[in-house]
Amino acid sequence: MTLKVAARLALDFLLPVRCLSCDRRVSSEHGLCASCWQKMPFYEKPWCYRLGTPFSYDMGAEVWSPRAIASPPEFGRLRSVAAFEGPARDLVHGLKFGGRRDLAGPMGSWMARAGQELLTGESLIVPVPLHWSRLIARRFNQSADLARAVAGAGGGRFEPMLLRRSRRTRRQVGLSSADRRKNVRTAFTVSDDRLADLQGRHVILIDDVITTGSTVTACCRTLLGAGAESVDVLTFAHADVAGEASPSGGKTSLS
Ligand SMILES: [Zn+2]
Structure with a gap:
């Protein structure tokens, strides 16, 4: 030995x-x-070029899902490690509510792998911010922990203070898609002293889980309006709202 x-x-x-x-x-x-590992609902290629949701068979490169065609997202591309169920859901909850900040490192490494097409090394890695009052209550922002880990594993510049939540919003859980959009529409701002750093840059917005997409859409609008060249989104989990991800189009959840 x-x-x-x-x-x-x-x-x-x-x-x-x-x-x-x-x-x-x-x-x-x-x-x-x-x-x-066996129960982990990893997203694997082939997937929708815009939304990163898996296809059951390969339809070629850069193919959009019917949902992305019906309602193109404001961000460029979304990539997620896994569906929001089973162990993926446990990990998200462990980090966010269980105080398991040690999970952010490995979760961020998986995210860097899932988002390797997005990571350029020059990208600004921006977490979805918490309002300061919620940050005090929870003591940490799980998305910022993940963003730091993604930048560490995949490159890019970790920018925890660039985007701010200027208004405290109601929790999105339990709200309809329309109410979720209304709730977060004007919640975000770019700090004045960081505007110059954002001009013409590629941003990767980081969150633990995407549900209807209303939060990242509001962040995306703010970043593009403040001068970002493009915004992609990288999340650990993707909660496909039941019935909204049907290949036949149906309602669109990512608007
Ligand atoms: Zn286990």
Whole structure:
């Protein structure tokens, strides 16, 4: 046994490595156990060029889903690691409500991988901001933790203070799509002293989960209106609102 292996075994004994989702002991660091890995609803190619939602079969490069065609998003492209269910949902909740800030590193690495087509190295990595009063209550912004991890793993400049939430909004949970849009329409601003840094730049907006897209759409409008060249969105999870993601078009959730 080499010294390195012996040290590793000693460390495993002192600090047992746990599955990030279910806390079961696992052999690899920063990972999931076999059972959670199998249940993790990863998004994989082929996917919609605009919304990053998977297709059941390959229709060629840069193909848009019927939903993206029916209602093109204001952002350029959206990429997400997984659907918002099973272990993906547990991880989002663990980070946001369970205070598991240690999850942000591995979740951010997965996001950097899912969003590698978006990351240019020159991009500004901007988290969806919390209002300061909510930040005080929760003590951290999970999207900022994820954005820092994405920039660390995939490149780009972490910009936690560029976009601000100037108005406290009601929680989006339980609101209709129209009310969600109204709720966040004028909630965001770009700090005056950061306007110059934004001109002509590519922004990657980071959030833990996208639901109807009203929050990122409001952020996107603010950033484009303030001089950003383009905005893409990278989230850990994508909650496809039931019935709104049907291939036949249906209602559009990402407007
Ligand atoms: Zn597990």
